[in-house]
Amino acid sequence: MTQQTHRPSQFGGGSAEPLLSVRDLRVTFQRHGEEAFHAVDGVSFDVRPGQTVGLVGESGCGKSVTSLAIMGLLPDRGNHVEGTAVFDGEDLLTLSRSAMRDRRGSDIAMIFQDPLSSLNPVVTIGRQVTEVMERHQGLSRKEATPKAADLLERVGIPDPKARLANYPHQLSGGMRQRALIAMALACNPRLLIADEPTTALDVTIQAQILALLKELVVDTGTALVMITHDLGVVAGLCDEVNVLYGGKVVERGGRHGLFKNPRHPYTVGLLNSIPRLDAVRGEKLSPVPGSVADNLPWTSACAFAPRCSNAIAPCTQETPQWDGDEVVGFRCFNPMGGPR
Amino acid sequence: MCVVVVVLSMLVFGWLRSLPGGPVSAMLGERQTPERRAALEAALGLDQPLPVQYAKFMERAVHGNFGVSTKVLPGEDALDVFLSRLPATIELSFLAMLLAIALGIPLGYIAARRQGSYVDTGAVIFSLVGVAVPVFFTAFLLKYSFAVEWNLLPVSGRQSTGVDATRVTGMFVLDGILTREWDASWDALKHLILPSVALATIPFAVIFRITRASVLDVLDEDYVRTAEAKGLTSRVIRGRHVLRNAMLPVTTTIGLQVGGLLAGAVLTESVFSFRGVGDALATAFREKDYPVLQVLILAAAVIYVLVNLLVDIAYAVIDPRIRTR
Numbered sequence: 130m131t132q133q134t135h136r137p138s139q140f141g142g143g144s145a146e147p148l149l150s151v152r153d154l155r156v157t158f159q160r161h162g163e164e165a166f167h168a169v170d171g172v173s174f175d176v177r178p179g180q181t182v183g184l185v186g187e188s189g190c191g192k193s194v195t196s197l198a199i200m201g202l203l204p205d206r207g208n209h210v211e212g213t214a215v216f217d218g219e220d221l222l223t224l225s226r227s228a229m230r231d232r233r234g235s236d237i238a239m240i241f242q243d244p245l246s247s248l249n250p251v252v253t254i255g256r257q258v259t260e261v262m263e264r265h266q267g268l269s270r271k272e273a274t275p276k277a278a279d280l281l282e283r284v285g286i287p288d289p290k291a292r293l294a295n296y297p298h299q300l301s302g303g304m305r306q307r308a309l310i311a312m313a314l315a316c317n318p319r320l321l322i323a324d325e326p327t328t329a330l331d332v333t334i335q336a337q338i339l340a341l342l343k344e345l346v347v348d349t350g351t352a353l354v355m356i357t358h359d360l361g362v363v364a365g366l367c368d369e370v371n372v373l374y375g376g377k378v379v380e381r382g383g384r385h386g387l388f389k390n391p392r393h394p395y396t397v398g399l400l401n402s403i404p405r406l407d408a409v410r411g412e413k414l415s416p417v418p419g420s421v422a423d424n425l426p427w428t429s430a431c432a433f434a435p436r437c438s439n440a441i442a443p444c445t446q447e448t449p450q451w452d453g454d455e456v457v458g459f460r461c462f463n464p465m466g467g468p469r
Numbered sequence: 470m471c472v473v474v475v476v477l478s479m480l481v482f483g484w485l486r487s488l489p490g491g492p493v494s495a496m497l498g499e500r501q502t503p504e505r506r507a508a509l510e511a512a513l514g515l516d517q518p519l520p521v522q523y524a525k526f527m528e529r530a531v532h533g534n535f536g537v538s539t540k541v542l543p544g545e546d547a548l549d550v551f552l553s554r555l556p557a558t559i560e561l562s563f564l565a566m567l568l569a570i571a572l573g574i575p576l577g578y579i580a581a582r583r584q585g586s587y588v589d590t591g592a593v594i595f596s597l598v599g600v601a602v603p604v605f606f607t608a609f610l611l612k613y614s615f616a617v618e619w620n621l622l623p624v625s626g627r628q629s630t631g632v633d634a635t636r637v638t639g640m641f642v643l644d645g646i647l648t649r650e651w652d653a654s655w656d657a658l659k660h661l662i663l664p665s666v667a668l669a670t671i672p673f674a675v676i677f678r679i680t681r682a683s684v685l686d687v688l689d690e691d692y693v694r695t696a697e698a699k700g701l702t703s704r705v706i707r708g709r710h711v712l713r714n715a716m717l718p719v720t721t722t723i724g725l726q727v728g729g730l731l732a733g734a735v736l737t738e739s740v741f742s743f744r745g746v747g748d749a750l751a752t753a754f755r756e757k758d759y760p761v762l763q764v765l766i767l768a769a770a771v772i773y774v775l776v777n778l779l780v781d782i783a784y785a786v787i788d789p790r791i792r793t794r
Contacts, residue, residue, distance in 0.1 A: 233700030
């Protein structure tokens with residue numbers, strides 16, 4: 130537990146080879162007789178060992194679909210995935226089903242949003258933890274049980290031995306999320322993807338779970354991809370942030386740079402819509418106007434243009450290109466703070 | 470549960486008494502005169518008010534005395550008629566349910582997993598036909614094709630004449646196994662095939678459809694995605710995560726279908742002259758054998774209530790959310 134792995138203090142992580150390198154990921158949903166919908170439209174990002182990377186955006190921006198595509202958990206039919214997601218030298222998107230099954234739960238694990246519905250209601254917590262170790266580490270149920278108790282203890286569940294025999298409905302919301310985290314950590318994954326792990330929890334529990342994740346990431350050196358709509362979560366946890374809009378990364382940066390000097394008007398809009406304790410009383414929150422339903426197609430415009438306070442003529446006429454590199458950049462014709 | 474049985478006994482009693490004709494007309498037939506009628510009614514206690522009659526009926530019923538059969542097995546105790554017919558129907562129902570479950574659940578799972586495929590569509594149509602076609606028609610069709618036309622299986626009855634079998638439980642297949650009279654057992658099984666297939670059609674169709682719908686629901690659940698994210702083998706996901714949850718509504722359905730089997734047994738047993746409870750019920754009804762009718766209807770009600778109790782217990786076993794409440 131004392132092992133302190135190298136963690137880049139600033140974004141980027143220096144020269145370390147990426148653990149996961151996603152390039153030009155596209156996920157297209159095609160329902161019979163309907164127009165194709167590009168849920169993820171050319172997303173690229175890197176995750177280096179030990180790094181925490183945020184994927185931020187509002188509902189429908191493609192952040193969850195991105196994670197499900199990387200995990201190979203999208204439904205069998207009705208979608209089309211393109212691009213590459215290289216993990217440890219292998220493209221996860223071209224791996225066979227069974228090879229991907231071997232990675233999931235051992236090398237790459239995932240935590241989901243709603244801990245109650247994400248746990249099987251008729252199987253004990255203990256069994257749901259041990260089954261991962263039985264599958265990937267070849268342990269018997271008997272051998273895995275004490276390890277499961279250790280895991281529950283490590284994620285802060287009191288009286289872990291007794292909890293093994295409990296069913297999900299007997300635990301509180303926070304305990305359930307801790308149990309889900311224990312399952313994800315069972316085989317010491319090198320990459321952990323957390324899809325809105327705190328959204329279904331109340332605020333005090335949210336803070337506990339985030340603190341736990343932070344601690345675990347430091348202790349184990351696991352890289353973490355944090356998917357959230359909450360910039361507050363990002364500020365507290367992530368080394369690097371990718372802001373997604375309409376299936377594309379519209380801005381990327383280290384958390385310090387991004388919060389201090391946001392360039393894309395959408396990032397600014399997200400930051401302004403967070404309630405602040407130090408705001409003047411009675412001051413109105415300024416949400417981003419409109420909804421994702423107003424989006425323009427990326428092929429001939431900036432999707433965000435109809436909702437953008439900074440929009441100029443080219444925004445509705447051509448696709449804004451990425452201005453920057455793998456570490457920092459944005460996609461905008463008229464960024465805040467003037468051109469780069 | 471006892472309340473249910475008592476209320477049912479009142480309903481059965483009142484209903485049978487309100488039928489036109491009644492036991493006196495049935496017993497006297499065409500020789501009745503008003504005087505004879507009154508005399509017989511007095512002798513049978515039928516001139517007394519209904520509640521009194523009911524009280525007397527219940528008093529005797531509690532002691533296992535339901536009266537004497539008039540037509541099904543004249544002179545025999547009505548309860549004995551039921552008990553002697555019961556093993557045959559248990560054997561038939563058991564095999565029918567076994568068929569329905571053994572086919573319905575796997576097919577339902579496969580159809581759900583391959584929703585929209587030819588397998589799915591075919592199975593759905595097949596099950597629709599299973600529900601829609603009346604049991605007696607299915608029974609006749611099976612009997613005509615397999616027994617009469619192709620001569621593959623026996624036409625009717627429970628055992629071929631000339632087979633000398635020792636009776637232990639009254640369930641012929643089981644008897645043959647217990648006494649190691651394999652020929653008798655095999656012969657009885659051949660007699661069971663067509664009736665049980667006919668009887669299984671409706672439970673099969675219902676179990677199939679509920680399983681399919683239930684599996685489709687469960688496949689959409691977040692915990693199945695969690696199981697996939699853990700990289701578990703498809704065998705573990707199927708058994709522990711999908712089927713164990715999908716079986717909850719199916720259990721209820723199986724219970725209800727067991728209760729409903731008797732209705733199907735009346736028709737099936739009649740078509741195949743299979744001497745079971747259903748056949749006795751049909752005969753008793755046709756011949757107005759009131760003591761036997763009372764026993765059979767009450768027994769059916771008790772069995773239905775018992776099966777539902779068993780379903781509730783089974784539910785608590787498989788669903789921990791009910792157990793700990």
